[in-house]
Amino acid sequence: MALIKTTSPLSPAPPPARDRLLDELRAVDAATRGCAAAALGSRGDAHAELLDAWDTEPDATVRLRLLTALATHPDEQVTQRLAQALRGADTVRRTELVDVLRELPGNAPAVVVLLDDPDPDLRIYALNALRMVPTPQALARVAQLLWDDPHVNVCGVAIEWLAEVGTPTQLPALHAVRARFPGVEFIGFAVDLAVARIGGHD
Amino acid sequence: MTEPVASREPEISHADFERFSDFFYRKTGIVFDQGKRYFVDRRLQRRMSETGHAEFDAYFGALLAGCDRPGGEMQQLINAMTINETYFYREEYQFRCLVESLLPDLLSRRGPDETLRIWSIPAASGEEPYSLAIYLLEHWPLLAERNVELLASDIDTEMLDLARAGLYPARALHQLPQPLRDRYFMREAGGHRIDAMLRDAIAFSAVNVCDVESMRAWRDVDVVFCRNLLIYFDDLSRRQAAEALYDALRPGGYICLGHAESMSRISSLFTVRKFPDAIVYQKPIESRPR
Numbered sequence: 001m002a003l004i005k006t007t008s009p010l011s012p013a014p015p016p017a018r019d020r021l022l023d024e025l026r027a028v029d030a031a032t033r034g035c036a037a038a039a040l041g042s043r044g045d046a047h048a049e050l051l052d053a054w055d056t057e058p059d060a061t062v063r064l065r066l067l068t069a070l071a072t073h074p075d076e077q078v079t080q081r082l083a084q085a086l087r088g089a090d091t092v093r094r095t096e097l098v099d100v101l102r103e104l105p106g107n108a109p110a111v112v113v114l115l116d117d118p119d120p121d122l123r124i125y126a127l128n129a130l131r132m133v134p135t136p137q138a139l140a141r142v143a144q145l146l147w148d149d150p151h152v153n154v155c156g157v158a159i160e161w162l163a164e165v166g167t168p169t170q171l172p173a174l175h176a177v178r179a180r181f182p183g184v185e186f187i188g189f190a191v192d193l194a195v196a197r198i199g200g201h202d
Numbered sequence: 203m204t205e206p207v208a209s210r211e212p213e214i215s216h217a218d219f220e221r222f223s224d225f226f227y228r229k230t231g232i233v234f235d236q237g238k239r240y241f242v243d244r245r246l247q248r249r250m251s252e253t254g255h256a257e258f259d260a261y262f263g264a265l266l267a268g269c270d271r272p273g274g275e276m277q278q279l280i281n282a283m284t285i286n287e288t289y290f291y292r293e294e295y296q297f298r299c300l301v302e303s304l305l306p307d308l309l310s311r312r313g314p315d316e317t318l319r320i321w322s323i324p325a326a327s328g329e330e331p332y333s334l335a336i337y338l339l340e341h342w343p344l345l346a347e348r349n350v351e352l353l354a355s356d357i358d359t360e361m362l363d364l365a366r367a368g369l370y371p372a373r374a375l376h377q378l379p380q381p382l383r384d385r386y387f388m389r390e391a392g393g394h395r396i397d398a399m400l401r402d403a404i405a406f407s408a409v410n411v412c413d414v415e416s417m418r419a420w421r422d423v424d425v426v427f428c429r430n431l432l433i434y435f436d437d438l439s440r441r442q443a444a445e446a447l448y449d450a451l452r453p454g455g456y457i458c459l460g461h462a463e464s465m466s467r468i469s470s471l472f473t474v475r476k477f478p479d480a481i482v483y484q485k486p487i488e489s490r491p492r
Contacts, residue, residue: 003335003403004317004349015415035418035449038442042414061471061486068441103437132229132437134266164225165266167259197221 015039018046025053033057034065041069047078055085060092067100074104083110086125087117094125101129108135115141120151127157134165143170146177152184159187163194171198212250214243218258222246225266229276232283232433232462245282249275281434288329290336290370291377293429296458297337299479300425304456305342308424311454311487317349320425321450323411325354328365329374330427331404332396336378336386353423355409362406368396412439417446424452430460432468444469454487 016024016039024036037053040046047070054066070078079101086097101107107129114126123145130138143166145158155177162170174191181187214222219242223234234242246258253275255261268274291297300320308318322331331354338345356362371393375383387394410416411431426447432440447457448471457472458480459465465472465483472483 002345002349003338003400004351005403005405015418031449034445038414038445038449039418064469064471065445068438068445071438072442103441164221164228167263197217199217 018043022046022049025049030059030062033059033062037062037065037069041065041072044073047073047075051078051081060096063093063096067096071100071103076106076110079104079107079110083107083114083126083129086114086122086129087119098125098129102132105133108133108138112138112141115145120154123149123151123154124157127154127161131161131164134161139166139170143173146170146173147180152181152187155181156187156190159190159194163190163197166194166198168198171195174198211247212256212258212261214246214258218262219243222258222262225262226279226283229437234283242283245279249279249282277434277436288326289374289377290329290333292329292333293461294333294337294377295479296427296429296482297334298341299458299477299482300334301337301342302479303477304425304482305344308454308456309344309348314347317351318425319351319353319423320427321353321355321420321423322427323353323355323409323447324358324361324428324431325356325365325406326358326361327370328354328368328396328404328406329370330354330429331365331406332368332386332400334427335400335403336382340382352404353407354404355407357408357410359408362408366401366406368401369393370396411443411446414442414446417450420446420450422452423450424455426451426455426457428457428459430463433460433463440468445471448472448485451485453485455485457483457485459483 016036018040021036021040021043024032025040027033027036033053037050040050050066050070054063054070057063057066067082070082082097082101082104086094086101089097101111111126111129115123117123117126127142130142139162142158142161146155146162149155149158159174159177162174166174174194178188178191219236219239223242227233246261250256250258250261253261253264255264265275265279268276305318312318320334322334325331331352335352338350354365356365369390369392370387375387375394383394386397386400388397389395409420411428412435428443428447432443435443444465448469451457456475457465459482466474471485473486475482475484
């Protein structure tokens with residue numbers, strides 16, 4: 001017994017055909033479903049099937065694989081459907097969706113509309129999904145939240161977001177939200193921090 | 203386009219540093235506290251100068267505007283913040299963790315005749331896989347009773363040629379105790395040549411960890427050393443690579459990342475395991491329905 005060298009070189013099995021991968025997406029074994037998702041993701045020609053599978057997939061690890069597969073060759077339809085899925089998803093699935101939406105370039109138009117939803121939790125998830133993609137459109141809409149969103153926690157998340165990526169253009173909105181929630185200490189604290197950071201003050 | 207700045211170093215205030223370090227943490231999982239201020243400032247200032255920005259705000263704005271662009275300034279900045287040199291016995295505590303904690307755990311689930319498979323990726327010029335071989339020979343007596351396959355892969359075939367040749371400058375050996383240098387290296391023109399027995403013991407191969415199809419060949423690995431690779435990828439590539447490595451591992455297998463990397467920020471597929479010598483990530487033995 002000792003250090004040994006692989007005697008037979010590892011060689012990839014030929015990639016399974018699309019139909020077989022779709023069958024494997026419904027396999028009993030979660031590992032098989034996960035591998036099938038990855039293979040279909042690299043092909044980029046099974047978005048609808050991957051989205052359908054994600055809707056019903058009970059295993060969290062496979063759902064992650066499905067989302068990564070969908071993000072590999074994303075198109076507008078995928079982004080739209082994932083963003084809309086945030087509405088009806090439970091907390092676990094919402095967190096999974098936010099993680100993948102953050103990685104989708106151009107997610108902003110599909111996600112920004114969720115900031116108009118009456119559910120404040122959904123608005124917070126949408127803010128988190130936008131966090132890595134601070135486009136001018138997203139920044140403008142987030143600043144608008146500070147003027148008119150009635151929920152203090154939504155505003156808190158928006159202020160935190162602007163503290164990281166905001167510009168002087170958003171300073172009036174930050175002052176406005178402080179005035180809208182005069183008795184809420186954490187809002188005042190968060191605004192002070194964001195204003196100092198945007199202004200570059202120590 | 204702004205003129206390049208050469209006359210003075212751009213200023214970075216405390217607030218700028220805090221803002222940048224928060225964003226960089228969220229993007230990469232790498233924490234820069236005040237103790238790293240000088241290191242971070244110098245690299246930020248260099249990137250600002252090289253991109254023609256005199257003010258932090260302007261540079262940060264440009265960074266954010268292009269942060270989802272592959273190969274853009276965000277990637278340049280990550281590279282600048284993470285440049286490292288490889289050498290023998292680098293982050294030796296992980297090898298100690300392998301011998302003291304990971305291998306005993308793996309052996310408890312394996313038959314006596316089953317071969318253990320350890321994969322070093324990226325192998326670069328070979329310092330890591332050879333370090334693993336030396337460490338096992340020196341510190342794991344059970345090697346006399348078990349077969350271990352050492353696999354070493356890199357995307358760069360020129361680096362693999364260097365690894366196969368096994369010739370190293372003295373600075374690559376600076377962490378190795380002298381007795382080990384004497385035992386495993388021969389001094390010759392151009393540096394120190396690693397022992398032929400070790401060169402023959404490691405299977406080197408070219409692999410792109412982001413290529414799903416080629417990664418299908420890699421299965422039944424017990425431990426992956428994937429240190430300071432994922433940090434260079436964008437978010438999606440990082441997840442794809444983590445998932446490909448997940449597939450390559452046996453259930454219960456382990457992955458060791460670099461000290462500045464965290465799998466928890468890449469993918470929730472793995473379970474965090476805290477051992478006395480290191481934090482590593484384990485592929486669950488059972489799948490986890492939720």
